Amino acid sequence: MLYSRTRRVAVFAVSFVVVLVLFAGIALAVLPPGGTFIDDDGNVHEANIEAIANAAITLGCNPPTNDRYCPDSAVTRGQMAAFLVRALHLTATGDKDFIDDNDSVFETDIEKLAEAGITLGCNPPDNTRFCPDSAVTRGQMAAFLVRALHLTATGDKDFIDDNDSVFETDIEMLAEAGITYGCNPPDYTRFCPDDDVTRDQMASFLTRALGLTPIPPPERHPGDAVNCTDFATWTEAQAWFDLYYPTEGDVANLDQDGDLIACESLPGAPG
Numbered sequence: 501m502l503y504s505r506t507r508r509v510a511v512f513a514v515s516f517v518v519v520l521v522l523f524a525g526i527a528l529a530v531l532p533p534g535g536t537f538i539d540d541d542g543n544v545h546e547a548n549i550e551a552i553a554n555a556a557i558t559l560g561c562n563p564p565t566n567d568r569y570c571p572d573s574a575v576t577r578g579q580m581a582a583f584l585v586r587a588l589h590l591t592a593t594g595d596k597d598f599i600d601d602n603d604s605v606f607e608t609d610i611e612k613l614a615e616a617g618i619t620l621g622c623n624p625p626d627n628t629r630f631c632p633d634s635a636v637t638r639g640q641m642a643a644f645l646v647r648a649l650h651l652t653a654t655g656d657k658d659f660i661d662d663n664d665s666v667f668e669t670d671i672e673m674l675a676e677a678g679i680t681y682g683c684n685p686p687d688y689t690r691f692c693p694d695d696d697v698t699r700d701q702m703a704s705f706l707t708r709a710l711g712l713t714p715i716p717p718p719e720r721h722p723g724d725a726v727n728c729t730d731f732a733t734w735t736e737a738q739a740w741f742d743l744y745y746p747t748e749g750d751v752a753n754l755d756q757d758g759d760l761i762a763c764e765s766l767p768g769a770p771g
Contacts, residue, residue: 533747534720536560537569545571545700547714548707554715557586557706561699571700577622578606578632580641580702584648585609587706590616598630606632618647638683639667639693641702645709646670651677659691667693679708718743726752728763734770737763 536553537560540546549569552558560566561573575583578601584590593608594615601607610630613619621627622634636644639662645651654669655676662668671691674680682688683695697705707714722744731737741754741762754762761770 531715531717533718533722533744535715535717537567539568540571540700541720543571543700545704547716548712549700549703550715550717551707551712552583552587552703555587555710555712557583558703569699569703571698571703573699574635574696575641575699575702576632577630577634577636577640578604578610579699580636580644581606581609581613581619581630581632583702583706584618584644585612587710588616588648592616598628600629601632604632616648618644635696637693638691638695638697638701639665639671641697641705642667642670642674642680642691642693645679645705646673649677649709653677659689661690662693665693677709679705721748722751724752726754728754728766731763731766734763734766734768737766 531550534541535546535550537549540549543549549558549571553560553569558569560568561570562568590612592615593611596611596614598610598614598621601610604610610619610632614621614630619630621629622631623629651673653676654672657672657675659671659675659682662671665671671680671693675682675691680691682690683692684690706712726740728737731740737754738761740752741750741760744751745760756764763769
């Protein structure tokens with residue numbers, strides 16, 4: 501049994517290195533104005549939400565349309581399973597069968613997470629349940645990521661509010677790896693281990709954990725913030741026009757004659 505678990509962990513560790521290499525090669529998306537989702541504009545985590553969307557770690561929160569991310573909603577344990585399975589490219593389901601996830605859309609993801617040794621369950625010592633609809637706390641999230649990434653170094657970061665948490669060591673490992681800064685900027689003296697993890701926070705945790713590049717989207721509604729005199733060349737003006745016209749129309753009135761050519765008086769404009 502010990503050999504089997506040790507071998508599984510070793511194989512998974514190698515697989516995770518491969519995953520990091522794969523993510524390193526992901527091309528950054530060219531985003532439309534406002535980005536992928538309509539409900540995260542201006543969110544401090546928006547660029548990281550786009551990063552995990554670009555890596556296919558998140559699809560959205562309102563299928564089948566999936567034009568929303570629900571950034572302020574708490575991450576459920578079922579959703580956490582899906583995030584990590586996609587992030588780590590887990591495929592093996594094993595024979596772990598929790599008794600409370602049969603009706604969950606995340607059942608297969610949960611089984612894959614258990615097979616990888618990333619989750620044990622939610623009702624120790626029996627651990628017959630996963631509690632897929634329960635919200636994930638920041639402390640629990642730390643434990644999930646520490647197991648998923650096989651973190652071991654604790655460093656010297658000491659948050660003042662996690663001394664009584666069973667996840668204190670996991671939290672310290674997460675901080676040492678640069679995956680968390682804390683929950684009270686700019687001081688960052690607290691981790692808030694008992695608070696629920698929101699979906700936007702989870703995007704930042706995953707982006708840092710996987711070494712993804714944040715992708716800030718262009719502004720959704722630029723209005724008449726520019727005019728032709730703001731551009732040095734026609735090429736610059738046309739690029740701005742082409743970016744916003746498909747979704748916003750000619751919001752800055754750069755195309756005076758309706759021929760889809762912007763600022764025709766600028767140098768370089770077609771004859």
